[in-house]
Amino acid sequence: MSKTIESKREKLEKLFQEHGYTDFKWIEPKTIVVSQWVRMKCMFGCNEYGKNSCCPPNVPPVPECERFFHEYSTAAIFHFAKKVEKPEDRHAWTRKVNVKLLDLERAVFLSGYERVFLLFMDSCSLCSECAETRDKCKNPQMARPGAESMAMDVYSTVRQYGFPIEVRTDYTQEMNRYAFLMIE
Numbered sequence: 001m002s003k004t005i006e007s008k009r010e011k012l013e014k015l016f017q018e019h020g021y022t023d024f025k026w027i028e029p030k031t032i033v034v035s036q037w038v039r040m041k042c043m044f045g046c047n048e049y050g051k052n053s054c055c056p057p058n059v060p061p062v063p064e065c066e067r068f069f070h071e072y073s074t075a076a077i078f079h080f081a082k083k084v085e086k087p088e089d090r091h092a093w094t095r096k097v098n099v100k101l102l103d104l105e106r107a108v109f110l111s112g113y114e115r116v117f118l119l120f121m122d123s124c125s126l127c128s129e130c131a132e133t134r135d136k137c138k139n140p141q142m143a144r145p146g147a148e149s150m151a152m153d154v155y156s157t158v159r160q161y162g163f164p165i166e167v168r169t170d171y172t173q174e175m176n177r178y179a180f181l182m183i184e
C-alpha cells in the first residue's frame, strides 16, 4: 500500500473512532462481489421489491452497480451485531444505525472526500412507511441504498475479510449486518 493511502486511512480511522466506530476494516473495492443472483433475490422473494424507494427497481441495473464500485480506490466495511427481541424491533435499530452513519458520511465528505458514498446497513428504514418511488422519497438527501440493493453479494464480500455472516434460521439468533463507506 502506498504511503499516501496509508496516511489517508490513518486520518480517516481517527475520524471513524471519534464517531464511535471501532469494528470496521478497509477493503479494496475491486474485491466487492457483484452478482446477478442478488438482484434476482430482490425481484423474487423479497417483499421490499417496489416498496422501498432505495431498493430495486429504484436503483441502477447490475452492470452499473459494478461500475460504481470500481470507481473507488478504497472503502470501509462497518460491522454491526445485534439480537432483537421481536422481529419488528429490527426497523428501529436499523434506523438508528443508519442515521448515525450518515453523520460519519458527512464528516468524511467535509474532510475532503467529495465522492464519499454510504451504503446503508440493510434497506433504508428512515421512515416508518416508505414512499416506494425515488421521486416521492420523504428524505431524499438522507436516503441511501443498502449493499444488497446495489447487487452486492455481501456474504462473499465480507467473508474475504474474515467477518462473520451466516443465514439465520430464526429471529432469536444474533444478526451480523454490514454497512459500506465508499471513499475517494
Ligand code: SF4
Residues within 6 Å of the ligand: 052, 053, 054, 124, 125, 126, 127, 128, 129, 130, 131, 132, 136, 137, 138, 139, 140, 142, 143, 144
Ligand atoms: S427516506 Fe423514507 S421514503 Fe425515502 S427511501 Fe428511506 S424510508 Fe423510503
